[in-house]
Amino acid sequence: MKTINPLRGLLALLALSAVSVAPTAAPQDLQRKYRQKLSKDFVRFGGWETDYDAARARAKKQDKVLFVYFSRSYSP
Amino acid sequence: MPFLHVTTHIPNHPYDDLLRKKGGTGFPTLMFLDPEGNKLLKLSGRRTVKAFEEQLGNTEDYMGLVRKVRDGDNSLAGRLLIKQIELDMLSYSEVQKRVESLNKIYAKELKKGGGSTMRARIEAEKKHLAGLLIDVKVRSLVTKAGRDDKKHVDAGKQFLEMWKKEGRVPKGDAERYEFWRHIAHYADVERDKQLFTEVVGEFRKSLGQDRNYSRMLGLLERRLTEWDE
Numbered sequence: 001m002k003t004i005n006p007l008r009g010l011l012a013l014l015a016l017s018a019v020s021v022a023p024t025a026a027p028q029d030l031q032r033k034y035r036q037k038l039s040k041d042f043v044r045f046g047g048w049e050t051d052y053d054a055a056r057a058r059a060k061k062q063d064k065v066l067f068v069y070f071s072r073s074y075s076p
Numbered sequence: 077m078p079f080l081h082v083t084t085h086i087p088n089h090p091y092d093d094l095l096r097k098k099g100g101t102g103f104p105t106l107m108f109l110d111p112e113g114n115k116l117l118k119l120s121g122r123r124t125v126k127a128f129e130e131q132l133g134n135t136e137d138y139m140g141l142v143r144k145v146r147d148g149d150n151s152l153a154g155r156l157l158i159k160q161i162e163l164d165m166l167s168y169s170e171v172q173k174r175v176e177s178l179n180k181i182y183a184k185e186l187k188k189g190g191g192s193t194m195r196a197r198i199e200a201e202k203k204h205l206a207g208l209l210i211d212v213k214v215r216s217l218v219t220k221a222g223r224d225d226k227k228h229v230d231a232g233k234q235f236l237e238m239w240k241k242e243g244r245v246p247k248g249d250a251e252r253y254e255f256w257r258h259i260a261h262y263a264d265v266e267r268d269k270q271l272f273t274e275v276v277g278e279f280r281k282s283l284g285q286d287r288n289y290s291r292m293l294g295l296l297e298r299r300l301t302e303w304d305e
Contacts, residue, residue: 027087070103
């Protein structure tokens with residue numbers, strides 16, 4: 001029967017625990033970053049629609065294409 | 077119509093995976109979507125006003141076609157379908173259905189009469205579409221195969237039949253790359269050295285001058301020498 005190398009087992013365990021204790025952003029923190037993004041001047045004064053459903057509805061009504069700027073708020 | 081999409085990583089945030097669904101991978105990504113949300117064009121190249129205006133122009137030309145066909149101008153139906161295939165907006169089965177509908181439109185147009193210009197346009201569009209269908213089929217089979225090697229081998233077998241029995245080869249570079257690569261893989265699995273040699277020759281002939289494909293060509297040629305050893 002094949003036995004697991006004890007050193008490899010220890011390294012695997014260390015790697016797993018490193019992943020599990022790595023800090024993940026809390027939802028409140030992510031919400032705060034999202035609100036900060038939406039409060040930037042280019043968003044507030046740039047005429048951007050930020051709701052996808054609303055954007056499509058308006059584009060359909062006006063028979064226009066959507067120009068989409070994909071950005072993120074969780075990271076700089 | 078300007079739409080800002082923000083990926084947030086907030087759990088259950090609506091449409092947080094929209095960029096991934098539209099085939100984007102990095103930030104920022106700029107794109108045109110039609111009002112249904114179908115991708116029309118991902119902006120690429122230099123981010124200048126001139127480049128933007130040109131790409132906006134292409135998008136508006138496409139939407140102009142859509143409006144005219146929607147308003148009843150069937151003479152543009154073929155051009156619209158060709159454009160949608162080039163924009164990779166349709167699956168293989170959708171393209172097949174649309175070609176069927178288009179053939180009925182062509183039949184009606186020809187029945188009404190019309191001069192040689194119309195006949196020439198219809199013939200040219202049919203020929204163009206026949207060529208594009210092969211590219212769509214190749215893309216579709218490769219995408220559907222995913223990570224399943226058996227499906228990739230099966231795709232290679234189907235491409236081999238398209239080539240040998242039907243004399244059909246895709247037109248686009250990316251599609252030809254997948255086409256020859258898959259047939260080579262099939263030949264390798266079947267241990268068919270003669271076929272493998274032939275395919276490497278075709279790959280070299282059609283894509284050998286393009287640096288983007290030199291790595292794969294090198295791999296194929298190395299595999300060939302391994303067989304000779």
